[in-house]
Amino acid sequence: MSNHKPVVIGVAGGTGSGKTSITRSISQRFADKTILVIEQDYYYKDQSHLPFEERLRTNYDHPLAFDNDLLIQHVNDLLNHKSIEKPVYDYALHTRSNETVEVEPKDVIILEGILILEDPRLLELMDIKVFVDTDADVRIIRRLLRDIKERGRTIDSVIDQYINVVRPMHLQFVEPTKRYADIIIPEGGQNHVAIDIMATKIQTILNRKAI
Ligand code: ADP
Ligand code: C5P
Structure with missing residues (x-):
């Protein structure tokens, strides 16, 4: 990677809005070594000390569910060209695995997650902020x-969690962060115009840094 400070891009949006799909499509436009994607989900607080039943009752859509201190420390390390030990998350067990993965810094870091625009400390680290805006019926x-x-759930558990936790938390915490976005992208993964625009913007920044 270059000696320049990496570019940090935040991609927020409700569950199922297409954050992961859009981020993957943007990344695929560049060489493997250009873009590093960090999902905020990797940084759910460690719950390995809690019994499984208790982990089922955790509110995973509240800002306090995330270990943003660790995430911020890792983003700062990457900005200082240092590698990080990225946590690994298991959705079926509702906790972090014992393992971590060593990740090297890259020229572009995409931070992706439902509440990635919620913490002002993270907003300060971002050069571009994106909100993927998809209707709630499509998202559910x-x-x-x-x-x-993919996440080992039943129909009943997904519906129950959505009605009782995901929806109210979305309205209270996720939706209001749209105001911090530089760009709002309607629909996720198949919005090719938005993906082109993002890729062009990233390339322009990289070209400028290369001079
Ligand atoms: P998020 O990361 O915001 O939760 P994902 O990108 O994981 O959203 O998308 C959620 C699910 O919807 C995935 O299974 C994905 O394949 C699917 N999906 C995303 N975008 C589209 C789309 N435009 N059309 C159809 N399915 C989509
Ligand atoms: O990929 P997506 O943005 O949908 O991931 C965030 C969602 O993952 C949250 O809405 C949260 O309810 C869900 N989640 C879960 N179980 C966990 C951790 C997160 O259902 N153990």
């Missing part, structure tokens, strides 16, 4: 399919 359908297929 996507989440239902994904959580059953």
